[in-house]
Amino acid sequence: xxxxxxxxxxxxxxxxxxxxxxxxxxxxxxxxxxxxxxxxxxxxxxxxxxxxxxxxxxxxxxxxxxxxxxxxxxxxxxxxxxxxxxxxxxxxxxxxxxxxxxxxxxxxxxxxxxxxxxxxxxxxxxxxxxxxxxxxxxxxxxxxxxxxxxxxxxxxxxxxxxxxxxxxxxxxxxxxxxxxxxxxxxxxxxxxxxxxxxxxxxxxxxxxxxxxxxxxxxxxxxxxxxxxxxxxxxxxxxxxxxxxxxxxxxxxxxxxxxxxxxxxxxxxxxxxxxxxxxxxxxxxxxxxxxxxxxxxxxxxxxxxxxxxxxxxxxxxxxxxxxxxxxxxxxxxxxxxxxxxxxxxxxxxxxxxxxxxxxxxxxxxxxxxxxxxxxxxxxxxxxxxxxxxxxxxxxxxxxxxxxxxxxxxxxxxxxxxxxxxxxxxxxxxxxxxxxxxxxxxxxxxxxxxxxxxxxxxxxxxxxxxxxxxxxxxxxxxxxxxxxxxxxxxxxxxxxxxxxxxxxxxxxxxxxxxxxxxxxxxxxxxxxxxxxxxxxxxxxxxxxxxxxxxxxxxxxxxxxxxxxxxxxxxxxxxxxxxxxxxxxxxxxxxxxxxxxxxxxxxxxxxxxxxxxxxxxxxxxxxxxxxxxxxxxxxxxxxxxxxxxxxxxxxxxxxxxxxxxxxxxxxxxxxxxxxxxxxxxxxxxxxxxxxxxxxxxxxxxxxxxxxxxxxxxxxxxxxxxxxxxxxxxxxxxxxx
Amino acid sequence: xxxxxxxxxxxxxxxxxxxxxxxxxxxxxxxxxxxxxxxxxxxxxxxxxxxxxxxxxxxxxxxxxxxxxxxxxxxxxxxxxxxxxxxxxxxxxxxxxxxxxxxxxxxxxxxxxxxxxxxxxxxxxxxxxxxxxxxxxxxxxxxxxxxxxxxxxxxxxxxxxxxxxxxxxxxxxxxxxxxxxxxxxxxxxxxxxxxxxxxxxxxxxxxxxxx
Numbered sequence: 001x002x003x004x005x006x007x008x009x010x011x012x013x014x015x016x017x018x019x020x021x022x023x024x025x026x027x028x029x030x031x032x033x034x035x036x037x038x039x040x041x042x043x044x045x046x047x048x049x050x051x052x053x054x055x056x057x058x059x060x061x062x063x064x065x066x067x068x069x070x071x072x073x074x075x076x077x078x079x080x081x082x083x084x085x086x087x088x089x090x091x092x093x094x095x096x097x098x099x100x101x102x103x104x105x106x107x108x109x110x111x112x113x114x115x116x117x118x119x120x121x122x123x124x125x126x127x128x129x130x131x132x133x134x135x136x137x138x139x140x141x142x143x144x145x146x147x148x149x150x151x152x153x154x155x156x157x158x159x160x161x162x163x164x165x166x167x168x169x170x171x172x173x174x175x176x177x178x179x180x181x182x183x184x185x186x187x188x189x190x191x192x193x194x195x196x197x198x199x200x201x202x203x204x205x206x207x208x209x210x211x212x213x214x215x216x217x218x219x220x221x222x223x224x225x226x227x228x229x230x231x232x233x234x235x236x237x238x239x240x241x242x243x244x245x246x247x248x249x250x251x252x253x254x255x256x257x258x259x260x261x262x263x264x265x266x267x268x269x270x271x272x273x274x275x276x277x278x279x280x281x282x283x284x285x286x287x288x289x290x291x292x293x294x295x296x297x298x299x300x301x302x303x304x305x306x307x308x309x310x311x312x313x314x315x316x317x318x319x320x321x322x323x324x325x326x327x328x329x330x331x332x333x334x335x336x337x338x339x340x341x342x343x344x345x346x347x348x349x350x351x352x353x354x355x356x357x358x359x360x361x362x363x364x365x366x367x368x369x370x371x372x373x374x375x376x377x378x379x380x381x382x383x384x385x386x387x388x389x390x391x392x393x394x395x396x397x398x399x400x401x402x403x404x405x406x407x408x409x410x411x412x413x414x415x416x417x418x419x420x421x422x423x424x425x426x427x428x429x430x431x432x433x434x435x436x437x438x439x440x441x442x443x444x445x446x447x448x449x450x451x452x453x454x455x456x457x458x459x460x461x462x463x464x465x466x467x468x469x470x471x472x473x474x475x476x477x478x479x480x481x482x483x484x485x486x487x488x489x490x491x492x493x494x495x496x497x498x499x500x501x502x503x504x505x506x507x508x509x510x511x512x513x514x515x516x517x518x519x520x521x522x523x524x525x526x527x528x529x530x531x532x533x534x535x536x537x538x539x540x541x542x543x544x545x546x547x548x549x550x551x552x553x554x555x556x557x558x559x560x561x562x563x564x565x566x567x568x569x570x571x572x573x574x575x576x577x578x579x580x581x582x583x584x585x586x587x588x589x590x591x592x593x594x595x596x597x598x599x600x601x602x603x604x605x606x607x608x609x610x611x612x613x614x615x616x617x618x619x620x621x622x623x624x625x626x627x628x629x630x631x632x633x634x635x636x637x638x639x640x641x642x643x644x645x646x647x648x649x650x651x652x653x654x655x656x657x658x659x660x661x662x663x664x665x666x667x668x669x670x671x672x673x674x675x676x677x678x679x680x681x682x683x684x685x686x687x688x689x690x691x692x693x694x695x696x697x698x699x700x701x702x703x704x705x706x707x708x709x710x711x712x713x714x715x716x717x718x719x720x721x722x723x724x725x726x727x728x729x730x731x732x733x
Numbered sequence: 734x735x736x737x738x739x740x741x742x743x744x745x746x747x748x749x750x751x752x753x754x755x756x757x758x759x760x761x762x763x764x765x766x767x768x769x770x771x772x773x774x775x776x777x778x779x780x781x782x783x784x785x786x787x788x789x790x791x792x793x794x795x796x797x798x799x800x801x802x803x804x805x806x807x808x809x810x811x812x813x814x815x816x817x818x819x820x821x822x823x824x825x826x827x828x829x830x831x832x833x834x835x836x837x838x839x840x841x842x843x844x845x846x847x848x849x850x851x852x853x854x855x856x857x858x859x860x861x862x863x864x865x866x867x868x869x870x871x872x873x874x875x876x877x878x879x880x881x882x883x884x885x886x887x888x889x890x891x892x893x894x895x896x897x898x899x900x901x902x903x904x905x906x907x908x909x910x911x912x913x914x915x916x917x918x919x920x921x922x923x924x925x926x927x928x929x930x931x932x933x934x935x936x937x938x939x940x941x942x943x944x
Contacts, residue, residue, distance in 0.1 A: 027867035028859060030875030031882060033810015033850035040809035075775075120804060121775075121795040190814045190822055190876040190925050239812070239876030240925050272815040469873030469926045625870045625928060632927025657819040657923060664920040664929075670912070671930040 001521035003444075004576025006681040011544070012520065017481040017488055018686070021621045025488065026237075026473045035237045038209040039194035039269050048196070049078050051116045051258040051268035052123035053250065054130045055109035055278055059650030060139035060342045063103045063112060063132060070129040071115055076122030079261040080130070083112040086257060092219025094247040096314040097345040099223065100254060105134065106311060107344040108651035109277035114254040116262045139342030141650040143284050143309045150307050150337035153316050158338075160324055162390045163331035165290075168301035172292025176368045180289065180360035180716045182319075184643035184652065185282040187349050188662050191239020192272055193279065197255035198265035203230045208252050210235040210496075211245045212505035213464040217498045219248040224256055236496040238468040238506075242633075243348040244279050245468070246507050276344075276655035281643055283308045283317045283346030287360040291368045292331075297382045299329035304361065306334075309341035317346065318353035322439045322697070323361055325585060326401075328385040342650055348507065350633065351693035354440045359637060359718060362436035362701030367714070376435055376705070377405050377414060377589075388583045397582040397682035400613040401437060404589040407674060408435070408611040412591040422712035422730060429595035430729070431606070432710025436698035438588030438610065442680075442689040443510040444579060447518030448501030448572035451480060451526045455566060457547055457559035459484050460492040461522075465503035465515040467495055469629075470692055471622025472506070472515060478619060479516040479686070483523030485544035486558065501570055509586070509690025512618060517573040517684035525569035530561050578682045586614040586694040590631070590702040596710045601722035601729055603639055603707055609672040610699075615680035615689035627695035628671040634699020636663045642719050781845040783808065784852030792839050798832075799823045801839035802849060810850035810879045814923070821922035824880035824887075825849050831887035833921075850879035853886065861942065862886050865935035873926035881922045885936045888918045892940075910940045 012018050029035040042048075056063075068080040089101030098104075100111045113130050117123035140146050152158050169175065195208040204226070210216040213233050221228040238245060251268045259266040270278060285308045292301035304323035308316050320334035349355070369379035384402050388394040408414070417433040418424040424431045449463040461480050467473050477491040494500065501522075504514035531542045536551040543550045548557050561567070578584075593607040610627050617623045640661035643652040654660045673695075679687035700718060708714050713728035780789045783806060792801055799816070802808045802825070811834055814822030818836040825834045826848040854860035862882050865871070872878040892908045900917040901908055908914065915936050916929070924932065 023867055024870065026875070027870075027872075028856035028863075030872055030878050031850075031863040031866045032854060032856050032859060033808075033879040034856060035875050036809065037812075037876065039813075040803070042807045042809070044807075119793060119796075120800055121793045125795075188925050190820065190874065190923065191812070192814070238874060239814075240874040242925070269813070272817060272819070469875065471873075621870050625873055625926075625931065628930050629873055629927030632929060633925075656817060657815050658817070662923060662925055663927070664923055665916040665933070666920040668916070668927070668929040670933070 001524065001571055002574050002576055003517065003684055004578060006578065007685045007687055010685055011483050012686055014482060017478040018618055019616060020478070022474060022478060022488055022619055023621060024471060024474045025477050026467070037191055037237050037239050038207050038235065039196065039267055041196055041207045046265055049116050049118060049262050049264040049266045050120040050123040051114045051254055051266045052127040053111050053254060053268065053270060053274060054113035054115065054127050055274055056105045056112050057132065058105055058134045058136045059108040061105050061134050061136040063105060064135050065133045066113060067131040071126040074122065074126035074129055076118040077115060077126045078118065078264065079116040079258060081114050081257050081261050089223050090225060092222050092248050094215055094219055096311050096347065099248065099250040107277065107342060109274055111250040111254060111278065114258045114268065116258045116266055139650045141341060141343055141645055142647045143286065143307065143339060143341065146309060146339040146341060147286060147307050150339040153336060153338045155315060158316065158336045159334065160390060161333040165301050165303050165331045165333040168331035169290055169292040169303065172300050173295050174293045174371050176291045176364060176371060178289055178364055178367065178716060180287045180363060182285045182356040182359050182718050184284045184645065185349060185637065185641050186276050186643055186660050187242040187244035188657065188660060189240030189242055189244060192270045192275060193245065193249045193251040194269035195252040195255040196265060196267045197259040199259055202226065204256055205232040205234065206252050206256060207234045209238045209245055211238065211241045211466050211468055211507055213466065213496060213498050214502045215246065215505065216248045216252065220252055220256065223248065223253055233498040234496060235466060238466055241468040241506065242350045243352065243507065246348055249279055272657065273655050276643060276652045276660065280345045280347035282349035282356065283310060285317050285319045285356050287319055289360060289364040291364060293368065293372060297372050297374050297379055299327055299383050301331040302327065302329045303333045307337045307339065308346065309339040310346040311342065312340055314346060317356060319357035319360065321353040322357050324390055325388060325583060326437060326439050327383040328389055332389060343645065351440050351696050354697045358436065358439065358697040359700045362698050363704050363716060366705040377409050380437055381405055394581065394583055397584045398678060398680040399585065399587060400676055400678060401587040403676050404587055404611040404613050407676065408589040408591045408609055411674060412609045414591065417709065421709050426595065428598055430598050430710040431593065431595050432706045432708065433591065433593050434702045434704065434706025434709055436590045436702035436705060438590055438612065438694050438698040440509060440586050440690065440694040440697045442584040442586050442683055443508045444575040444684060445504035445510045445514045446572055446574045447504035447514040448570065449503065449519045449522040450501050450568060450570040451519070451522040452568040453526060453558060453562040453566055455559055455562050455564050457486065457557060458490055458492060459486055460494065461519055462494045462500040463503045463515060463518060464498055464500045465495050465511065466506045468506045470506060470512060470626060471619060472511065474622055475512055475516055475618040476519050479519045480523055483520060483527065483544065484558065486547050501572065509693040513684050513686055513688040513690060514573065516618060516686050520685045521571040521573045522569055525571045526567060529567050529569050533567065534561055573684065582682050584683055584689065586689050586691065588612040588694050590698045592702045592706045594703060594706040594710055596707060596725065598729060599732060601725035603720060605635055605667065605669050607669055610695060611674045611676065612691060612694055613676040613678055614691045614694055615678060615683055616687040617675045618686065618688050620675065623675065623691050624673045626692040627673045630692065630695025631671055631699050632663050632668050634696050635667060635703060637718060638700035638703035638720055640719050777840045779840045779843050781842045781847060783847045784849060794838065794840055796839050797835050798837045798839045798842060799834035802834060808849050808851050812876050812879060814877065821884060822877045822880040824884040824922060826883055826887055831884050850883055853882065862939050865939045869931045869935040869938065871928050871932040871935040873928055877922060877924045881924065881932055884919060884922045889940050891918065912937065
């Protein structure tokens, strides 16, 4: 099905199941510990062996030799596979750094060997016996120091401009020119990367933890130099990803090579301390923002430049993305510059671009509002735009940022915010409120599905879509139930298997809308097949409801319609030019209240509210969870999350969950979420858009702005730790 | 290997079936078992109760309770998130108290009584805390969830036993079940999906129902 004209009325609009607060259909499995994750596929008749990774102890250089003598003779050891032993392997399309193979070391903790033994304990012990002789080379690890070496990236759109920014900024009556920094961040999902690989002749099955089944399948085949058709990937449950499981990772490659060498199925999990340096991270940024406005508060000039770093062949963190679209202003420019760094690979983490971009932009907007003497909500509303500011002939498909800001203002009690920073006190706490817009582009990705109807009237959906906690199982069941007129309990959903039609996968907040649109397309075909089989020639009057198909005065149960042989249909949604003619984005507003301890500078969240305008909400329970989870991650970005770079040795020092501080229960208050009731017929037949990343964009800035409101201390370098506040706090009386 | 043919039943049965019928096609059976100890000098016999069932195992002394459960008993509901006592995903109940199963060796638990998430309840017969997590959507990816649930069940007992926490204001008064107490006492269980707000509501509901 090609989607190239706006959606009109369709069966989804019935909203009998779609849009309803239906609990996760995988909930009982997950809460009972019966959902099977990558490392947990146990066949009692299979002699699994255990692989343990060895990572590089240097950040850059070459392996002169690897001595595996002691490791090989250690108890229980079955095989040792080394990077220099396997030679160069072809790198997958989606990776910047190679995952394994060859003598070159590109970053710290890059996989250089895997030790296979009968038990986990034996493999781990033997791994410590591998001796490596390195020829270490000098690397570049400090973004600030390397800023002047940054170049214009070759790919993408590093620069954009409209009007004459410099002239307009020069003459603007009110101006801001500030620089902000965001640190390297880690996805830190709860389930470490893990794979089990089993060969059967030249066919390989890998049980793994992947957001994008087909990308993994393709890149694993490329890396191993085998036909993609010989690779079977299974990933029905994923213990979180946030972007770090988008692309093939070392655990799958090591497991496959180790299983081939050991002639046994092999399990490999990355130990937690490997996650920060072996895999990917959100790259640090330095962002300069300039805004010029008239005294009426209208932005006349806006510029956003960002510097970030990556390994050779990598790309920039696209932190200026939202600034091209979020606020009006005739004269504008953005630019991204990329430095070569020898840190681990920088890549997508939840809301790549907008998450760190909004961390900077939304502080700048707060600062500018203050200079103008305007309420920060009003300043944002004054500068709303219903068209792409760079291309005014291109409207937004649907944009209700103003509705989010107004609703939030009322619901949060924004009028109680003290206009003078540092003036509200509650015992030992300085109290402040902050606001930020939320903005994230809505991406749409082709997605396929197969739908079967059996003689029991049970509908089975098969797609290689993944559920990384987003609720895919549930919203896909709701979609099929709506389309075929059966209860959700009569829909079986099978995901994460490369034998199923290729889906959008999970990433870029495109999965929910795109994958359900693919299921919609397959269900349309199945409806046609049912009608045709029953001889219902007038498709327009065929109704699927209550487990029946009806046309005129004929009504037949779906079970009968399926018959003994059943019926099946497969299709795929593809998206036309609506994303070009119309800018599709999602909008929101974050409101937070913080308390800052007047003596210690410790910042605590007291209240949080998000108001979101993101098209049709397919399931308010799972959508709300996506938003509160993103708000939580935003609190981490604001207050504690920072991968600390060892600038001499070139690695992230705090590579575990004790030292890389993600929010815990005690950090998070009750969170409120409001969804504006809207649809976006430009996005898909579902009229839904993404929500999972929107919820993150702007949160950290809202916290930063609240801390400023509480203390009068403006911090422009994340995270806002107490050492950055304490010297600016009022004197203790 | 999961067979799509197994799906022609109700969804919940299907999901259970897909989780329980794992085989690797074509893999030779070498008769190997994880409970065999290749090096006798590093192994010990240990006997404990898991979810009411008395078990005798011969285990490598280095095997954590977590790996004994997951790799030897195939009770994979208990999760390995960090293996360092930093995330709480491996929380189980040993003799009624919550511990991180990754931070203790299995052979240290001779005669112990261990309860895992599988011992609390099963799909179709969920423990009230498991049901409350479903009701309040107190999870997303589900990986920290068994640990959160085991931890919360024991945590409520700790409050009832009047064990104070960092946020308990008055040590002479009975400990109370408040949101602040729950958040403080649950802070050893990290949820990166960020379901905390919902988890606290689930626990609060169960606490209220019991008291």
